[in-house]
Amino acid sequence: MRHEGPSATRAWGASGRASCYLRRPVSTAQLDALEKALAASPDNLALRAIVVETLLAAGEARRAARHLDVVDPSAVLEPAQRILAIDAYLRAESPTRALAFATGDRPEITIRRARALLALDRRDEALVAYRAALAANPTLEDKELAAALEAKVREVSRPGGPKLRVIANDATDDADVVRMLQPAREKVTLRDVGGHDEVKRQIEKKIILPFQKPTIFQRFKKRVGGGILLYGPPGCGKTLLARATAGECDATFFDVAISDILDMYIGESERKLHAIFEKARSSTPAVLFFDELEALAGKRQYSREMHASKIVSQFLAEMDGFAQNNGGVLVLGATNVPWAIDPAFRRPGRFDRVLFVPPPDRGARAAILEILLRDKPTDDAIDVGAIAARTSGLSGADLGHLVENATDAAIEESLERGAEVPITQAHLVRALGETRATTSEWLTTARNYARYANEAGQYDEVLAFLDRHGKG
Structure with a gap:
């Protein structure tokens, strides 16, 4: 149990001793002597505090708590006295008794009340107490306690088996979304991208122009935004082109990392994905960039886990769902393996514009x-x-x-x-002499897909590139 707050380091009465409750060597004879002295003077609060602190420091929490059982929690006690009692009872795994002492509005006591309430499985009350403590004193922030408080407990029934209590941390709040979606600070434009003239021309025509001249597009009922898929060998500038596109559109650029989405808890990945899209919709014009898109949008028939299939379905719903309005939101995806992307993403209204980013000429x-x-x-x-x-x-x-x-x-x-x-x-x-091309393997694989799995001509650009630069 950590020891927070300056007031918590002062012992009972007028002793004024400092204590961190750290485990330190104390002989059995010393402990016995202190307890005999307390037995001779049971009303000496200063001595009782010394005994309790010494026992806590020696790791004897239950023994320390027994010396507090004679103290009335409703009595007028100093905050430091209450803190000492609460810590002793929490470490002795007596949360009910700890809660009895956790009265008052001092933040050092309030956060301990949160711990006692959590131990009693009164999570909602514990979360309220924790937030009140942080509002009064932010230095008391405890990430482990916060994670435990914000976890949700569900009961899962198995046919013919007992109910299981499952804890899932599904507390994706606005602060988490802001942390995950920090806009890139440095503005990048297409002038910062070397080469790729044809790709840049397509981006200017199909992506940037609708953002720069929205009126004419609105007149023709043409939606601004949508989805763009960039594919090609690794290291050829897909991410840089995405950032440059956002810079040219004068839009907020959100670089979404795969680790920001994927979560071990059931349903949390889908919630995070929804929160990210909601943040983009409230920040239009905005560009959402998903690198390594196949990790979130892989073909569902090859997925062994239902969890991955649900993420794909959630992604599809966010891009083109019945209740979603993505006007002013451009979704950019980049991948090295376009053949691994679920075909549903290639449907018009989703990633309907596909651009091949080849190795530079x-x-x-x-x-x-x-x-x-x-x-x-x-x-x-x-x-x-x-x-x-x-x-x-x-x-x-x-x-x-x-x-x-x-x-x-x-x-x-x-x-x-x-x-x-x-x-x-x-x-x-x-x-x-020390540098080798890393695009050869990708081009060999892409050539096979372009020749034998080129449904609807989706890899015609790859074939054209190979024709121009050699078929070997």
Whole structure:
């Protein structure tokens, strides 16, 4: 039991001793001597406090509580006296007796009242007491106590078996949603994205323009928002394009992590997903970005757990449910495995616009290298075009790794010489030998899907890319 509040560290009466109830070595002879002294002077409150504190420090909570049984909880007691009694009874697992002493409005007592009420399974009353204590003194916040108080207890019946009490922490409140959905602080625009000219043109035409000129779209009864699915090899800029889209729309960007949604408790994942969409609807114009979308929107026929199937159904309902109004909310999803996404998400009204984000071409690679080398000490003779010509198949992340390797070499050389050595063409060329393309495996897999599972031409862009850049 933690010891909160300065008033809780003062013993009964006028002794003024400080105590943290920490377990410390006390001999049996010392404890016996203290108890004999108390038996000789039972009305000495200061001595009784010393005995109780000493026993608590020695880990003898039940023994300490027995010395408090003679004290009347309704008597006029100092707050520190009540705190000492409450702590003793709570540690002795006597919550009813602890609650009898937990009177008054001091926050240090109120939070202990919450613990006693929780031990008695009076959760609603305990939660009220806990919140009152925090309102009066926020330093008393206890995450473990809060989690226990906010958990919900349900009874689950099994056919032919006993009822089971299941505790589920389903308290997803506004504070949790704000914590999960912190908008990105740094504004990113399409000018910060190297290459991908065709993808950016499609984004400007299909996504950004409706946000910038909503009147004409409203005249034609065209909804602003909707869902966009970005797919392609890992490390090719899908997340950066999503942030740039939000920046161009001048919209609030919510980057939703998978860990913010998935929860071990039944029904909590669906509640979190609903809370996130509600937050976006109240912050329009807003962009919700779901990276690694397949974790939340995977094909239900391949799911072994009903829990995962329910998340998919909740996601579908949030995007295009009967009672939902997502006007002004753009839902962006990114995935490396579009073939793993449940087909229901490809229906018009959901992720009906699909954009392929391919590995960068030569011009894009040169632009990315220039961005990556910006603000670094570099030699004027660096030819990013020549380096880009030798990096076919590398993603933006691969190029970042290349520049990092070259930077490490320049730093190492600077340390050896004792003077700053800028990044040179030689450093970049040397780093080329240590960098491998990570897109090849993805393109091989995507080629097979594009050739043999290209229903309704959904992978035509992949086939066109492979035709332009080699069919091997």
